[in-house]
Amino acid sequence: MIAGAGVRNATEQVAGRKSRFRLADAVRTATVGLRSRALRAALSALGVAVGIAAAVAVLGISASSKSNLLAQLGAEGNLLTVSAGQDFTGGPAPLPLTAEGMIGRIPPVESVTATGYLPNATVRRTAAVPTINTGGISVLAVQPNLLATLGGSVARGTFLNRATSHAQAVVLGAVAAQTLGISRVPVGTLVYLDGQYFSVVGILRPVPLAPEIDEAALVGFPVANQLLGLGGHPTELYLRAAPDQVTAVNQVLPFTANPAQPEAVQVSRPSDVLAARAAAKNAFTGLFLGLGAVVVLVGGLGIANIMVISVLERRTEVGLRRALGATRRQVGVQFLAESLVLSLLGGLAGVGLGALATVVYAMTATQTPVVPLSAVAAGLAVALSVGLLAGAYPASRAARLAPADALRAS
Amino acid sequence: MTAVMLLAGVTKTYPGSPPVHALVSVNLSISAGDRIAVLGPSGSGKTTLLHVLGTLERPTTGAVWIGGHEVSGLTDAELSAVRAYRLGFVFQNFYLLDHLDAVSNVALGLLYWGGSHRDRASAAIDALQRVGLGHRLAHTPGQLSGGEKQRVAIARALAARPSVLLADEPTGNLDSATGAEIVTLLAQLADDGTAIVVVTHDGGIAAAMDRQVLMRDGRVISDVRTGQRAGLQGSP
Numbered sequence: 081m082i083a084g085a086g087v088r089n090a091t092e093q094v095a096g097r098k099s100r101f102r103l104a105d106a107v108r109t110a111t112v113g114l115r116s117r118a119l120r121a122a123l124s125a126l127g128v129a130v131g132i133a134a135a136v137a138v139l140g141i142s143a144s145s146k147s148n149l150l151a152q153l154g155a156e157g158n159l160l161t162v163s164a165g166q167d168f169t170g171g172p173a174p175l176p177l178t179a180e181g182m183i184g185r186i187p188p189v190e191s192v193t194a195t196g197y198l199p200n201a202t203v204r205r206t207a208a209v210p211t212i213n214t215g216g217i218s219v220l221a222v223q224p225n226l227l228a229t230l231g232g233s234v235a236r237g238t239f240l241n242r243a244t245s246h247a248q249a250v251v252l253g254a255v256a257a258q259t260l261g262i263s264r265v266p267v268g269t270l271v272y273l274d275g276q277y278f279s280v281v282g283i284l285r286p287v288p289l290a291p292e293i294d295e296a297a298l299v300g301f302p303v304a305n306q307l308l309g310l311g312g313h314p315t316e317l318y319l320r321a322a323p324d325q326v327t328a329v330n331q332v333l334p335f336t337a338n339p340a341q342p343e344a345v346q347v348s349r350p351s352d353v354l355a356a357r358a359a360a361k362n363a364f365t366g367l368f369l370g371l372g373a374v375v376v377l378v379g380g381l382g383i384a385n386i387m388v389i390s391v392l393e394r395r396t397e398v399g400l401r402r403a404l405g406a407t408r409r410q411v412g413v414q415f416l417a418e419s420l421v422l423s424l425l426g427g428l429a430g431v432g433l434g435a436l437a438t439v440v441y442a443m444t445a446t447q448t449p450v451v452p453l454s455a456v457a458a459g460l461a462v463a464l465s466v467g468l469l470a471g472a473y474p475a476s477r478a479a480r481l482a483p484a485d486a487l488r489a490s
Numbered sequence: 491m492t493a494v495m496l497l498a499g500v501t502k503t504y505p506g507s508p509p510v511h512a513l514v515s516v517n518l519s520i521s522a523g524d525r526i527a528v529l530g531p532s533g534s535g536k537t538t539l540l541h542v543l544g545t546l547e548r549p550t551t552g553a554v555w556i557g558g559h560e561v562s563g564l565t566d567a568e569l570s571a572v573r574a575y576r577l578g579f580v581f582q583n584f585y586l587l588d589h590l591d592a593v594s595n596v597a598l599g600l601l602y603w604g605g606s607h608r609d610r611a612s613a614a615i616d617a618l619q620r621v622g623l624g625h626r627l628a629h630t631p632g633q634l635s636g637g638e639k640q641r642v643a644i645a646r647a648l649a650a651r652p653s654v655l656l657a658d659e660p661t662g663n664l665d666s667a668t669g670a671e672i673v674t675l676l677a678q679l680a681d682d683g684t685a686i687v688v689v690t691h692d693g694g695i696a697a698a699m700d701r702q703v704l705m706r707d708g709r710v711i712s713d714v715r716t717g718q719r720a721g722l723q724g725s726p
Contacts, residue, residue, distance in 0.1 A: 101601065101602055104607070105601060105607075396585055400579075400585045401598075401601075402546065402573070403544065403546060403573060403577075403579040404574065404579070404598060404601065405571065405573040406570060406601075406602050407566055407602075410570075482547075483546040484541040484547040487541075
């Protein structure tokens with residue numbers, strides 16, 4: 081031997097090669113270690129699984145609702161409503177007859193339609209039903225282009241046209257039809273509307289952006305003026321503006337609708353209401369995500385606990401592996417890999433359960449299920465980091481066991 | 491004949507009050523094919539000697555040479571490599587992993603030695619056939635007798651073809667007939683040049699080896715060659 085030869089060189093002569101341990105060996109060793117304690121492993125992974133399932137389900141359900149909401153909003157939420165407010169005496173300030181025409185002349189306004197509320201009109205199935213049983217159904221005068229502007233559609237029959245607007249014809253909103261017990265519209269279906277019988281010609285599908293339409297019986301303006309005493313004044317206007325001009329249109333609407341009393345005009349954006357409702361749901365999303373995080377944390381502590389116990393129980397196995405040529409690092413890697421496999425299995429189960437919960441929820445709510453890829457990736461990443469953190473201390477303990485002491489432990 | 495292992499002035503002291511002198515100035519030379527029995531009462535330092543020979547413990551003072559190289563300068567990874575390639579261990583309690591079959595238990599002896607999973611498994615089967623367990627490959631330790639378990643452990647120790655096999659009371663948990671079979675097996679294995687060091691209380695085993703090292707209070711008090719090889723090798 082040459083004096084001063086490197087230690088590594090000496091080892092190569094002594095041992096021939098370095099002690100080897102491949103990644104596949106680490107994973108195989110870890111799964112064997114876990115399989116021998118399958119029940120314990122499954123239970124300790126359960127905490128991580130439940131926490132990640134909760135988080136993925138909350139994100140999935142929220143994303144499904146959101147995509148459903150966006151579908152409801154149709155275009156970019158460019159629907160605006162203008163409604164009659166009160167004058168400075170507190171009395172009703174009906175919109176001028178000119179309001180619809182004036183608004184229609186604002187260049188970015190794509191379409192506009194008027195409705196007129198008939199406060200004293202009631203709808204009943206027949207004259208025999210007591211007057212007091214209105215079922216909360218209001219009567220609105222509407223124009224034939226209502227559905228085009230609102231993005232609504234007819235479930236049964238047809239909507240009002242220029243001809244039927246003059247006739248004693250009525251179209252029922254989705255909720256109103258249900259309240260009256262009318263689900264089909266064969267010729268001769270009648271309702272008793274403000275003292276006269278009207279033919280039901282159609283039933284609408286729900287209109288999410290204008291729920292007031294759902295609860296109304298709709299008649300034409302001409303017939304409302306002639307028979308029901310509307311007087312031609314609209315009470316509410318719906319309009320669609322060019323999506324990039326919504327704010328500008330919003331600002332000029334009060335003056336355009338009622339130049340004499342702009343303060344008596346209320347302008348709102350129904351999509352804001354839906355967005356606010358969605359935001360309120362998001363508050364719960366944050367809460368549930370927080371709860372999920374706590375559960376994952378507790379699950380991680382469970383895994384750490386199990387791994388510490390495992391290291392104590394398997395001291396002789398550690399000693400044996402060291403005698404067979406495992407380095408400290410290889411022993412540490414083995415226990416870290418067990419912890420990682422455990423938490424990753426928990427994470428996979430959690431993502432699966434969360435996705436399943438999302439699909440079940442979306443199907444019961446007749447929505448299209450959406451499981452965000454980011455939620456899946458985040459779930460697995462969280463599981464991996466939990467496994468890494470939970471395994472680090474037990475792995476370093478196992479690595480530091482002195483082999484002779486570990487063998488004497490039995 | 492060159493020594494495959496050499497201990498020179500090795501002392502092992504465990505701190506405490508009073509400190510325990512487990513080994514005191516031990517000199518020992520092991521040559522290829524040596525069949526050594528280490529004898530002595532409990533607490534005489536036999537197991538500590540085996541652990542120092544196996545590089546599982548470093549001596550407090552003195553030098554351990556393996557294959558002509560002193561190991562005190564080696565890192566943990568380098569010592570591990572020495573164990574993986576040069577040394578095999580057999581324990582009184584077998585230390586088989588209960589949930590693995592015989593082949594996988596033996597292959598564990600090659601896990602840190604390298605080679606593919608398949609190569610390790612076929613080397614493990616070879617080793618099991620060498621110890622006469624070719625018909626018990628898929629059995630788990632729970633399905634094997636004590637003697638068979640120790641044969642599996644011997645196969646595991648020999649799978650990587652070490653130059654020195656270190657056995658700590660290998661027959662301590664076996665009945666005398668089975669113990670005798672194990673001793674015969676160990677003695678046969680040394681015929682291919684593997685040195686064998688057996689720590690034992692059992693005079694029968696000691697008689698089957700061709701060199702007896704007697705220890706007391708951490709010291710080697712006698713080192714005698716009695717076997718048929720004594721004449722061939724000369725005095726140490």
